[in-house]
Amino acid sequence: MSHADHPAQPGGGDAGHQQAARHDPVYDHLHASAEFAELRRRYRAFVLPATVAFLSWYLLYVVMSNWAAGFMSTQVLGNINIALVFGLLQFVTTFLIAYLYSRYSAARLDPLAGELEERFVETGATGSRGGKH
Amino acid sequence: MDHQVLTTVLFLSVVALTVAITVRASRSTSGTSDFYAGGRSFTGFQNGLAIGGDYMSAASFLGITGIIALAGYDGFLYSIGFLVAWLVALLLVAEMLRNSGRYTMADQLAFRMKQKPVRMAAATSTVVVSIFYLLAQMVGAGTLVALLLGVDSQTVKNLVILGVGMLMIFYVTVGGMKGTTWVQIVKAVLLMTGSALIVVLVLAKFDFNLSELLGAAASNSGKGEAFLEPGLKYGADLTSKLDFLSLGIALVLGTAGLPHILIRFYTVPTARDARKSVLWAIGIIGTFYLFTLVLGFGAAALLNTGDLDASGNLAAPKLAEEVGGGAGSTGGAILLALIAAVAFATILAVVAGLTLTSSASVAHDVYNNVYRKGEATEQEEIKVTRIAAGVIGLIAILLAIPAQSLNIAFLVALAFAVAASANLPTIVLNMFWRRFNTRGALWSIYGGLISAVGLVFFSPVMSGAETSLITGADFAWFPLSNPGIVSIPLGFLLGIIGSLTTREPAAEDRYTELEVRALTGAGAEQATSH
Numbered sequence: 001m002s003h004a005d006h007p008a009q010p011g012g013g014d015a016g017h018q019q020a021a022r023h024d025p026v027y028d029h030l031h032a033s034a035e036f037a038e039l040r041r042r043y044r045a046f047v048l049p050a051t052v053a054f055l056s057w058y059l060l061y062v063v064m065s066n067w068a069a070g071f072m073s074t075q076v077l078g079n080i081n082i083a084l085v086f087g088l089l090q091f092v093t094t095f096l097i098a099y100l101y102s103r104y105s106a107a108r109l110d111p112l113a114g115e116l117e118e119r120f121v122e123t124g125a126t127g128s129r130g131g132k133h
Numbered sequence: 134m135d136h137q138v139l140t141t142v143l144f145l146s147v148v149a150l151t152v153a154i155t156v157r158a159s160r161s162t163s164g165t166s167d168f169y170a171g172g173r174s175f176t177g178f179q180n181g182l183a184i185g186g187d188y189m190s191a192a193s194f195l196g197i198t199g200i201i202a203l204a205g206y207d208g209f210l211y212s213i214g215f216l217v218a219w220l221v222a223l224l225l226v227a228e229m230l231r232n233s234g235r236y237t238m239a240d241q242l243a244f245r246m247k248q249k250p251v252r253m254a255a256a257t258s259t260v261v262v263s264i265f266y267l268l269a270q271m272v273g274a275g276t277l278v279a280l281l282l283g284v285d286s287q288t289v290k291n292l293v294i295l296g297v298g299m300l301m302i303f304y305v306t307v308g309g310m311k312g313t314t315w316v317q318i319v320k321a322v323l324l325m326t327g328s329a330l331i332v333v334l335v336l337a338k339f340d341f342n343l344s345e346l347l348g349a350a351a352s353n354s355g356k357g358e359a360f361l362e363p364g365l366k367y368g369a370d371l372t373s374k375l376d377f378l379s380l381g382i383a384l385v386l387g388t389a390g391l392p393h394i395l396i397r398f399y400t401v402p403t404a405r406d407a408r409k410s411v412l413w414a415i416g417i418i419g420t421f422y423l424f425t426l427v428l429g430f431g432a433a434a435l436l437n438t439g440d441l442d443a444s445g446n447l448a449a450p451k452l453a454e455e456v457g458g459g460a461g462s463t464g465g466a467i468l469l470a471l472i473a474a475v476a477f478a479t480i481l482a483v484v485a486g487l488t489l490t491s492s493a494s495v496a497h498d499v500y501n502n503v504y505r506k507g508e509a510t511e512q513e514e515i516k517v518t519r520i521a522a523g524v525i526g527l528i529a530i531l532l533a534i535p536a537q538s539l540n541i542a543f544l545v546a547l548a549f550a551v552a553a554s555a556n557l558p559t560i561v562l563n564m565f566w567r568r569f570n571t572r573g574a575l576w577s578i579y580g581g582l583i584s585a586v587g588l589v590f591f592s593p594v595m596s597g598a599e600t601s602l603i604t605g606a607d608f609a610w611f612p613l614s615n616p617g618i619v620s621i622p623l624g625f626l627l628g629i630i631g632s633l634t635t636r637e638p639a640a641e642d643r644y645t646e647l648e649v650r651a652l653t654g655a656g657a658e659q660a661t662s663h
Contacts, residue, residue: 024646024656026655027645027646027649027650027655027656028645030649030653030655031645031646031648031649036649036652036653039652039653040648040652043652046224047224047225050220050224051220051221051224051225054217054220055385058213058214058217058381058385059381059382061213062210062377062378062381062382063378065207065210065363065364065377066363066364066367066368066374066377066378067374069362069363069364069368072362072363073358073361073362073363077344078342078344078345078347078348079344079345079347079348079351079361080343080344080347081361081362083206083361083362083363084206084209084347084361087209087212087213090213090216090217091213091216091419091422091423094216094217094219094220094415094419095415095416095419097220097224098219098220098223098411098412098415101223101224102408102409102412105408110405113652113653113654116649116653116655117653117654117655120649120653120655120656121655
């Protein structure tokens with residue numbers, strides 16, 4: 001197949017939208033299914049709060065480094081102060097959120113996504129850009 | 134043995150190794166899927182290593198070590214921001230991009246928008262970000278090599294820049310994504326092994342007691358406790374505190390908008406593998422940034438930091454020499470040469486990734502999909518990529534030679550700010566907001582790009598201060614050297630306002646397909662070879 005990404009098809013939209021012109025109705029069916037709504041809900045239920053949490057936690061660190069230098073300089077153990085512990089905790093939380101997301105997505109997202117994708121394959125649709133090249 | 138001879142031998146070995154890898158990879162490369170995406174056949178672990186190799190640049194290895202060695206605790210922000218940023222990529226970008234795109238950053242926008250204008254815009258910001266990043270690496274290579282060979286001659290630096298430029302053109306035109314990926318994997322292994330070795334040697338000097346290391350760093354720095362506390366570099370007044378905040382925001386939001394990182398998500402078979410690669414990358418990169426903490430404070434504790442260059446870029450190799458037995462010792466010479474060669478490999482792997490990304494965008498987005506309306510054959514497109522790699526390489530060489538007075542960390546921070554202002558807003562809005570459309574995307578990309586670059590132009594970085602690039606003139610009215618705090622919200626805001634001021638039913642309609650594909654992988658690009 002040629003590398004033409006998106007030949008416009010009759011009735012498939014205006015000239016500026018060549019790429020999206022091959023919108024297959026199967027996507028509408030999948031989109032309307034209860035499983036898809038559930039998949040999207042589960043995905044957002046994890047990533048949106050997690051994103052708010054880690055960005056706030058990180059910004060708190062930056063702001064405290066700036067405007068709470070006295071507190072940050074408190075020594076905890078020998079020469080190790082709160083600033084260093086706070087910085088290292090950013091590493092810990094990053095590893096932790098990454099680990100939790102990998103567990104969550106494997107258990108709660110992948111099975112649903114796999115089921116929907118299988119349904120898509122069964123309809124014989126190949127997507128906007130076809131399968132193997 | 135003389136360390137200069139040893140260094141030269143190791144540098145040439147790195148070059149020979151990477152050239153051999155590239156030639157080998159070229160034998161299994163045929164179509165565009167191989168050339169741009171490595172056949173989408175890398176495993177999550179391999180791609181995780183390659184992401185590490187693509188991401189941990191000379192600015193991280195040499196730059197962060199140097200900043201911590203000179204400015205103490207404040208340099209740690211870079212390590213933290215560069216790592217936390219990966220959560221944005223993991224949670225919001227990697228999998229969805231893998232499912233909805235093909236070769237470039239523009240693909241996922243063109244999916245539902247008017248593709249000519251959005252591809253032009255995305256290609257423009259891809260090339261701009263990549264060139265800033267390229268300049269940083271090439272300038273770093275010139276300085277590093279000249280100083281390590283003990284020759285402070287402009288001709289040598291220029292020759293090194295020329296050499297690095299020729300090499301990166303070679304990697305990309307011959308090896309494509311497969312060659313580039315293997316170069317990055319080898320580099321990641323070298324960098325992790327080399328820096329782990331130095332970290333162990335440094336810690337051994339302090340009986341593996343972190344507190345003792347910090348105490349020695351504080352007293353040797355001559356700044357006492359303040360060296361271990363925030364504020365030494367950025368705490369003087371409100372302006373510098375805002376600069377610190379602005380830098381922090383750009384670092385954490387920039388990563389997931391860097392085009393050379395984004396296209397790495399296309400090199401694996403499925404979105405699950407893209408997720409796995411980011412998880413591996415977080416582990417590898419996180420470990421590396423913990424190393425930089427020890428390297429930086431180790432350099433402060435063990436070296437006479439007054440002897441270092443002003444940027445601190447040589448702190449890491451000098452530290453290696455010190456823990457190997459000191460200047461003049463065989464152990465010192467070997468470790469110095471080893472770490473210098475690792476730094477050189479680091480630079481080569483990063484420039485290869487950047488050149489591939491920007492030339493792929495020129496060929497795939499501009500040449501094929503805009504100029505040829507998507508009708509070029511794969512062979513034509515690859516041919517144009519090779520030409521573009523040559524042209525971009527040449528431009529980078531020509532710009533890097535006069536840019537040698539620029540600070541490396543500044544160039545990289547600028548690339549992050551542009552990526553966070555111009556690229557991240559469109560990626561996030563496109564994936565999460567049905568109402569987003571072509572006008573919003575264009576306003577966001579061009580607005581973020583122009584404001585980020587423009588604010589730097591009118592900042593003390595360019596004029597009006599002692600350390601400015603242009604001395605004897607003052608046209609600075611923006612007080613911060615990091616534009617992110619203004620340009621990133623502006624990028625998001627323009628995307629939202631642009632979209633709300635017009636309706637584009639086609640883009641909204643096709644969001645349905647985009648959303649299903651992004652979340653389920655239905656209809657996503659398949660791997661071509663295993």
